[in-house]
Amino acid sequence: MSATRDPRFAPRLAGACIDFAPEASCLEIQGLSLAYGDTPALEALSLRVPRHRVTAFIGPSGCGKSTLLRALNRLHDLNEEVVREGRILLDGQDIHAPEVSVAELRRRVGMVFQAPNPFPMSIYDNVAFGLRLQGRVSKRKRDDTVEWALRSAALWHEVKDRLQASAWSLSGGQQQRLVIARTLAVGPEVLLLDEPASALDPISTLKIEELIRNLKSTLTLVLVTHNMQQAARVSDYTAFLQGGELVEYGPTDTLFTNPRLRRTENYITGRMA
Numbered sequence: 001m002s003a004t005r006d007p008r009f010a011p012r013l014a015g016a017c018i019d020f021a022p023e024a025s026c027l028e029i030q031g032l033s034l035a036y037g038d039t040p041a042l043e044a045l046s047l048r049v050p051r052h053r054v055t056a057f058i059g060p061s062g063c064g065k066s067t068l069l070r071a072l073n074r075l076h077d078l079n080e081e082v083v084r085e086g087r088i089l090l091d092g093q094d095i096h097a098p099e100v101s102v103a104e105l106r107r108r109v110g111m112v113f114q115a116p117n118p119f120p121m122s123i124y125d126n127v128a129f130g131l132r133l134q135g136r137v138s139k140r141k142r143d144d145t146v147e148w149a150l151r152s153a154a155l156w157h158e159v160k161d162r163l164q165a166s167a168w169s170l171s172g173g174q175q176q177r178l179v180i181a182r183t184l185a186v187g188p189e190v191l192l193l194d195e196p197a198s199a200l201d202p203i204s205t206l207k208i209e210e211l212i213r214n215l216k217s218t219l220t221l222v223l224v225t226h227n228m229q230q231a232a233r234v235s236d237y238t239a240f241l242q243g244g245e246l247v248e249y250g251p252t253d254t255l256f257t258n259p260r261l262r263r264t265e266n267y268i269t270g271r272m273a
């Protein structure tokens, strides 16, 4: 489905930022400011992330892309230096509300990092890991879910005959797809991807990009990338950040071909590192 054919996704421009109807939004960031001690990293940032779309965060090094992504599943909770203001809503619920379980939030909002990080165990056990933590699941159900997750991560055909082999025997690209399968196995609604292909060769990168495009039929995806061609290839919407601020947010094709602000244009045409 095209990003613009669904009327809920019709652009509502406010300045240089698109907005979505609340019912079309999966995540809503409201006035989020975040500092590491005295050093501000995000400044009163507001945006809605549309459901079942790929949204890319781009911007120069240090602009706050990863900080923002990590805030979406509360990865800053253990950093006592971090000071936060503002709210993040997942399906309308404040993710910092006292009744929210962080473990359940992280099940619903999965995260994949730059370097593949499979656990030191078999391929099967990696994917089954989260299911085992969830408690009693029959072996039959576990086997079915492991197969489903590996198929969804486009890895099943490469590993189905060696599920008991060590995950570390896989190539880097296969390991990253295994990590995605491990995340999918617990049934997330959102997948956060922090430079998921930057450590991979070009063919593995294309496989991850194809996977991201395919997963949006069932998931909401948010991608941090340094690679503007990658953002252009896989995302429906792009948010450009600079100095911790949201500068421009719009449909990816518009933002790359006809940005509304000079700051965005300077960045995407390479006039700024």
Ligand SMILES: Nc1ncnc2c1ncn2[C@@H]1O[C@H](COP(=O)(O)OP(=O)(O)OP(=O)(O)O)[C@@H](O)[C@H]1O
Pocket: 036, 039, 040, 041, 059, 060, 061, 062, 063, 064, 065, 066, 067, 068, 226
């Ligand atoms: N754990 C931390 N402690 C202190 N400062 C941090 C921490 N993590 C990030 N920062 C600072 O916060 C700012 C934003 O960093 P962040 O990693 O979010 O940027 P980024 O856009 O993802 O950068 P890059 O593209 O280089 O990964 C930077 O000034 C960075 O130095």
